[in-house]
């Protein structure tokens with residue numbers, strides 16, 4: 001279906017609106033009516049009215065209630081994103097009385113009744129009802145009239161046009177694509193920093209949940225997350241399962257014996273259940289058989305690993321060999337992450353990892369290939385730093401309320417190169433400089449969680465565009 005229809009009962013005659021589906025706001029389409037105004041020539045959601053109230057972007061000269069009492073606004077109040085009135089703790093003077101309390105907004109005053117606020121005690125102490133159109137008086141159940149401010153004809157067409165263009169325009173990449181390059185650098189940078197922190201805060205919730213499961217053990221939690229990153233997207237799950245089945249403390253007990261560490265990693269990954277003819281996997285199997293009994297280990301299923309459509313260099317067998325080499329080189333890696341301050345030192349943890357020589361001419365057990373080094377490349381190392389080190393420095397700082405580590409995580413992002421993907425390319429086309437992973441990560445968050453949902457009224461960039469002179 002190309003068009004969706006709404007019947008609006010906002011004026012003297014009902015109005016039917018046909019909206020092309022490309023104009024629907026993701027996540028909002030199911031509750032379009034009655035949150036839309038199409039009164040006169042204006043077409044907007046209640047969000048816009050809240051935005052106008054929040055920043056007092058309406059004509060404030062001779063402000064009066066619908067019954068003619070003067071209104072002076074000291075504070076618009078704090079916007080409430082939960083249930084209940086839209087703004088709390090507003091401070092106003094109506095007539096000769098000063099009020100402190102809640103403010104509710106609606107496109108039409110009759111929405112109060114339609115939204116069933118009449119029977120909801122949470123709305124009993126409203127000090128002002130702000131509406132775009134006053135189509136019926138608001139009387140509380142106890143007979144008390146509620147002062148109403150009508151904003152119709154107080155919102156400038158200029159502001160409305162900018163909003164309309166931003167949210168309902170015919171854009172290809174993001175809603176503000178025609179204006180974002182005019183936003184000053186300070187505003188843009190401040191906003192990108194804010195969304196980047198939002199991104200890290202969301203992701204660090206998973207770290208803290210895992211930390212709690214690991215009884216506050218940062219080393220173990222870091223080891224599990226790092227393992228998942230070694231699987232990159234395709235084999236993240238089996239890598240994580242393998243790591244969870246093999247505590248890093250068990251590995252640390254064998255830190256001086258590379259073969260035993262490799263045996264436990266490949267064994268727990270399920271790769272040592274076959275019969276082998278090559279000497280190396282045979283030795284691994286033998287070692288694993290002993291260690292498996294000693295620690296009561298249970299391997300994961302081998303079929304969980306994916307090889308299909310992967311470059312041989314990224315085969316899970318090669319990644320496991322690199323992970324084993326890392327475990328041989330360093331244990332208690334997280335304490336090193338906390339200690340090492342420079343990016344060169346952090347990269348060095350992964351540089352020239354010595355995988356078992358068997359892998360130099362194998363991608364899988366028992367299948368010989370030509371001789372190629374299997375060390376981790378610089379871009380793979382940087383992805384590990386980006387997805388694990390940055391996240392853990394941030395999570396550690398946040399959890400322990402140590403700003404120092406939060407700043408170090410942001411600084412590390414500024415030192416890492418930007419990722420290359422469609423989102424970065426498109427922002428680049430719009431004139432936004434993407435120099436580092438700090439920029440690319442922030443833009444990823446902006447695009448996926450703001451632009452795609454047209455949350456321009458909650459966006460620092462959108463806020464600036466709407467108020468540009």
Ligand code: SF4
Nearest residue numbers: 175176451456459462
């Ligand atoms: S959310 Fe912000 S950056 Fe994205 S399109 Fe809207 S105004 Fe532009």
